[in-house]
Amino acid sequence: MKFSQKSEYGVRLLVELGRHFGQGPLSLGEIARSEDLSQTFLEQVIMPLRKAGFVQSYQGVRGGYELTRPPGEVGMGAVMRVLETSLAPMFCVTDMPDRDVCAFEDSCGTRVLWARVRDGINAALDATTLADLLVDEPVDSGQRSAVSGQLLVATSSQPSRVCGDYQPATIK
Numbered sequence: 001m002k003f004s005q006k007s008e009y010g011v012r013l014l015v016e017l018g019r020h021f022g023q024g025p026l027s028l029g030e031i032a033r034s035e036d037l038s039q040t041f042l043e044q045v046i047m048p049l050r051k052a053g054f055v056q057s058y059q060g061v062r063g064g065y066e067l068t069r070p071p072g073e074v075g076m077g078a079v080m081r082v083l084e085t086s087l088a089p090m091f092c093v094t095d096m097p098d099r100d101v102c103a104f105e106d107s108c109g110t111r112v113l114w115a116r117v118r119d120g121i122n123a124a125l126d127a128t129t130l131a132d133l134l135v136d137e138p139v140d141s142g143q144r145s146a147v148s149g150q151l152l153v154a155t156s157s158q159p160s161r162v163c164g165d166y167q168p169a170t171i172k
Contacts, residue, residue, distance in 0.1 A: 001089040001121060003080070009037055009045045010083045011076070011133070017055065018071040018130045025057075025064030045083070052082045071134055077125035087121050090114040 016031045028046065032039035046065060049055050054074060055065045067074065080087060088094035093114045 001087075001117070004084060005041075006045055007080060007083040009041055010049060010079065012037060013042060013045060014049070014054065014067070014074065014079065014130055015133050017065060017067050018074070018134050021067050021071055025062065025066045027064040030064070048082050049079070052078075054079060054082070067130075071130035074130035075126060076128040076130065076133075077122060079130075080125050087125070088114070088118045089121070093118045 012035050013031055016035055017026060020026055028039050028042045031037070032042055046055065046057075050057060050065070053068055056068050057063070057065050077087075086094040090111075092108065092111055
């Protein structure tokens with residue numbers, strides 16, 4: 001399954017907002033420069049995220065966008081379901097009510113494979129928060145100490161991960 005450019009931009013936009021959580025709004029121009037993304041396309045991507053309640057906008061000179069909740073409370077499964085029409089690899093295992101029906105659906109020998117792929121994608125995304133994508137960066141958890149009232153900052157103890165370090169699980 002390949003995710004759309006809209007999802008790529010949306011996740012990168014949220015990561016940038018996550019890096020600045022609690023520091024005030026960021027303009028799309030700042031995000032576009034920082035992430036080397038098209039501001040015009042970001043303007044299209046931000047709308048469904050705003051409508052779904054992941055970000056809020058502020059008008060004016062110091063306006064822009066910011067997360068509505070701490071990065072640890074932003075589930076990537078929910079984000080991807082907003083950005084993508086469906087997370088299913090094949091139309092026969094999508095939960096879309098108006099999907100096409102396959103003539104072989106009742107007797108298809110491969111449908112179980114596509115359902116497992118769909119479930120795996122959903123499980124991986126649902127197990128990931130925006131905070132997980134901010135590894136090795138201080139993340140404002142949004143929690144305050146009951147004793148001092150100071151903002152507690154969560155950091156990950158996991159080692160830095162880059163795409164080149166990924167190794168798929170071995171099938172036994």
